[in-house]
Amino acid sequence: MKIIIIEDEMLVADELVDNLKQIKPDVEIVCILSSVKEAIDYFTDNPQPDLIFSDIQLGDGLSFDIAKVITIDVPIIFCTAFDEYALDAFRVNGIEYILKPFSLESLEKALLKFQNMQKVMAGSIALKYEAAMATLTARNKNNSNTIMVKYRDRLLPFTLDKIALFYLENEITYMYAHSGKMYTMTDSLEELEHKAGFDFFRMNRQFLVNRNAIEDATDYFPRKLKINLLIAFDRNIIVSREKRSKLLTWLAY
The missing domain is CATH 3.40.50.2300 (Response regulator)
Structure with a gap:
């Protein structure tokens, strides 16, 4: 065969x-x-x-x-x-x-x-x-392209364009909005990846980033890429050399 x-x-x-x-x-x-x-x-x-x-x-x-x-x-x-x-x-x-x-x-x-x-x-x-x-x-x-976020005793609707990224830390999933506010999520990063669609890219196991939050990507030794955001964010987002080509194609699409 x-x-x-x-x-x-x-x-x-x-x-x-x-x-x-x-x-x-x-x-x-x-x-x-x-x-x-x-x-x-x-x-x-x-x-x-x-x-x-x-x-x-x-x-x-x-x-x-x-x-x-x-x-x-x-x-x-x-x-x-x-x-x-x-x-x-x-x-x-x-x-x-x-x-x-x-x-x-x-x-x-x-x-x-x-x-x-x-x-x-x-x-x-x-x-x-x-x-x-x-x-x-x-x-x-x-599809309304809306993610529901639980905040205290409320459910807040966020359209995808208002979301800069999702990330995983200490087994907890967070959503970081363009406004600078951060929220915890009940969805896994895998579930959010499916909901978010093509405008979000899974940079690595930890980060799922919106295209409209990216300023540029710079070389990061060896043959990796570092993602620079348009918003203030204090964690490094590194893309492996295996994903490098796919990311560059996605950014140019």
């Missing part, structure tokens, strides 16, 4: 490769593609594999964008951390997925399901993607 992986986090991609080979030692990983552009360039000149595993949100767009340019006629299993509403869009339209962080069991089930599947017509796949994206787009338009 020939497989192509589309994933911009190399550590995640490497883990996926290791797990797939553990489940099915004779699997052939043809290549790992890390962006929408790279995938389009590759599939323009190379044959498609038997199966594709793909992240959904890549540094330069959504992997659905690949199918807008290239006719994909093999099954794709999406590796996603999308929320329940988004998953409903996939279920309704028959799009296969596994949840991040994935397990050996979930991968094994995905491969077993693939073995029982037949190739679908390319037009049918394209229609599935289009329908799923229409559902997600409609959801985003109807």
Whole structure:
């Protein structure tokens, strides 16, 4: 079985490769593609594999964008951390997925399901993607983009543009507003990452930062980046060399 992986986090991609080979030692990983552009360039000149595993949100767009340019006629299993509403869009339209962080069991089930599947017509796949994206787009338009914050005995609504960043410290999640005020959150940083959407970037395990709070990014030895904010904030936000490329692509998007 020939497989192509589309994933911009190399550590995640490497883990996926290791797990797939553990489940099915004779699997052939043809290549790992890390962006929408790279995938389009590759599939323009190379044959498609038997199966594709793909992240959904890549540094330069959504992997659905690949199918807008290239006719994909093999099954794709999406590796996603999308929320329940988004998953409903996939279920309704028959799009296969596994949840991040994935397990050996979930991968094994995905491969077993693939073995029982037949190739679908390319037009049918394209229609599935289009329908799923229409559902997600409609959801985003109807979404108030508001995060509810508990403060004493009150619930305060904050629109995402008023939030500079979320961060984790001593196992407690905080929200830091552009006004300079800080609030504790009941949501985990992972949950907030899903709610916040594309305008927020997970810099590292500790920080989730709004694009509109960033002044610039400067080199930080070795091959890391330091994020400088437009607001007063007394903690260093460092991006690893593994995430460097993805961050720069996101900032330029």
